[in-house]
Amino acid sequence: MYKKLLEKIIYPFMYFVRRERVSTFVKLYEESQWNSINIIENNQFEKIKELIQYHAINSKTYSQFLIKNGVSTNLSTIADFEKIPIMEKSDVNNFLVDAKKNYSSFGSYTVRLTGGSSGVPAVVFVDPECSARSLAARIVCQGWHGVKPSDRQIRLWGRPLVSGRTKAFLKDLLLNRIRLNSQSFEEIKINKTIKKLIKSKPDYIYGYASLIQLVSDKINDKNLKQIFKNIKCVISTSETMSIKQQKAISEKFKCPVVDEYGCSEVDIIAFECPSGSKHIVSDNVFIEIIRFGDEPDGYGQVVITDLNNKLMPMIRYRLGDLVSVEKIKCSCGRGWPCLGRIIGRSQGQYIFSPGKGMVHSQYVVYIIEELVFKGFPIEIFKIIQSDNYNLKIILGLKEGTDLDLGEVSTYFKNESKHVLGEGLICNFEIASVDTMRKDLKNKFCHFESQI
Numbered sequence: 001m002y003k004k005l006l007e008k009i010i011y012p013f014m015y016f017v018r019r020e021r022v023s024t025f026v027k028l029y030e031e032s033q034w035n036s037i038n039i040i041e042n043n044q045f046e047k048i049k050e051l052i053q054y055h056a057i058n059s060k061t062y063s064q065f066l067i068k069n070g071v072s073t074n075l076s077t078i079a080d081f082e083k084i085p086i087m088e089k090s091d092v093n094n095f096l097v098d099a100k101k102n103y104s105s106f107g108s109y110t111v112r113l114t115g116g117s118s119g120v121p122a123v124v125f126v127d128p129e130c131s132a133r134s135l136a137a138r139i140v141c142q143g144w145h146g147v148k149p150s151d152r153q154i155r156l157w158g159r160p161l162v163s164g165r166t167k168a169f170l171k172d173l174l175l176n177r178i179r180l181n182s183q184s185f186e187e188i189k190i191n192k193t194i195k196k197l198i199k200s201k202p203d204y205i206y207g208y209a210s211l212i213q214l215v216s217d218k219i220n221d222k223n224l225k226q227i228f229k230n231i232k233c234v235i236s237t238s239e240t241m242s243i244k245q246q247k248a249i250s251e252k253f254k255c256p257v258v259d260e261y262g263c264s265e266v267d268i269i270a271f272e273c274p275s276g277s278k279h280i281v282s283d284n285v286f287i288e289i290i291r292f293g294d295e296p297d298g299y300g301q302v303v304i305t306d307l308n309n310k311l312m313p314m315i316r317y318r319l320g321d322l323v324s325v326e327k328i329k330c331s332c333g334r335g336w337p338c339l340g341r342i343i344g345r346s347q348g349q350y351i352f353s354p355g356k357g358m359v360h361s362q363y364v365v366y367i368i369e370e371l372v373f374k375g376f377p378i379e380i381f382k383i384i385q386s387d388n389y390n391l392k393i394i395l396g397l398k399e400g401t402d403l404d405l406g407e408v409s410t411y412f413k414n415e416s417k418h419v420l421g422e423g424l425i426c427n428f429e430i431a432s433v434d435t436m437r438k439d440l441k442n443k444f445c446h447f448e449s450q451i
């Protein structure tokens with residue numbers, strides 16, 4: 001009954017308020033995923049041409065960026081597009097001034113905070129059409145496994161809800177979601193978490209591979225299929241899931257375990273189909289796999305263009321994930337091309353806290369993202385745990401800025417106490433951005449455990 005209410009009233013009303021035409025794009029993607037590769041590539045190039053023209057006119061900073069690099073805004077071939085310099089994470093915040101000037105003309109907007117595993121925090125503004133297209137892609141892709149937007153989701157999640165806890169709780173309640181975050185995975189609470197998971201009777205589980213595995217390893221009941229009789233699939237996101245992890249979780253829950261590949265900056269990028277290939281959501285993103293020089297043989301780095309974000313240019317943006325360059329043809333028949341094997345994304349990177357036990361490093365990353373959102377001029381960061389009692393957080397600052405480390409430390413202490421508990425001493429240091437950048441050979445070095 002409630003599912004019907006969600007489907008017919010709540011979601012349509014929410015999309016209407018946010019000016020997001022989600023159902024239009026769901027219909028479009030239900031068809032476009034089967035297009036031939038020629039049609040897909042032609043459509044993508046047309047969108048790229050339009051996107052460059054749009055940002056050249058509407059974003060003063062992007063226009064200057066193109067002029068400075070001698071790039072024409074009239075693209076004739078994809079080779080012209082490839083002349084546009086690669087955008088780094090540290091460039092993203094340069095486009096914020098224009099986004100803040102322009103967002104009122106879109107009627108609504110969404111903010112995506114990113115820093116994630118890269119150690120370089122950024123803020124991305126997203127217009128309603130772009131946001132609607134991301135939601136539509138997720139609905140279509142999850143539909144491949146029988147999941148509907150109104151289905152009950154249990155979310156094994158990282159974000160510790162530093163701010164807006166009540167809003168998130170109400171939103172989850174309204175949208176038939178249960179969120180299990182940081183505290184739920186502490187050693188002493190894990191059994192309670194499992195009971196909650198069982199009681200919630202989810203239609204699917206969504207979350208970090210390492211957290212799903214943690215729960216899966218702790219569940220001993222042999223009659224799981226009876227307990228989780230509704231469960232359609234488990235969706236792993238944010239971290240690369242190993243084949244071994246995927247197999248173990250699937251055997252435990254007795255349902256398909258599928259991989260979603262995405263990032264905060266552009267949301268969903270690729271999704272695993274029932275035949276086991278990760279199809280790129282080609283209506284939303286254009287992917288280049290580029291070798292910059294020090295990648296392992298057969299691998300390149302993901303460079304992504306968000307084909308729909310008119311509020312902020314995310315064009316030829318280096319994500320930094322390593323992906324194999326192999327060509328994969330999927331037997332399912334979908335035209336959206338497939339992404340190769342992804343390596344190097346963070347897996348099970350835990351901070352040890354004397355008061356709380358193992359805590360996912362992502363929780364600390366989210367607090368640093370909040371610091372950036374509040375205006376602290378952090379350009380890059382690294383977290384190092386040298387022993388069981390000390391955590392060092394090194395910050396690289398934006399050029400020409402200064403930071404009161406006492407202020408940062410106080411904010412961090414207040415926001416992290418419910419996640420890290422007592423007994424872990426967090427020290428902040430400032431270091432040169434150039435030195436830190438050299439140290440960040442790939443995006444997975446934001447956390448280093450030396451214990």
Ligand SMILES: [Zn+2]
Pocket residue numbers: 273274275276277279330331332333334
């Ligand atoms: Zn497929």
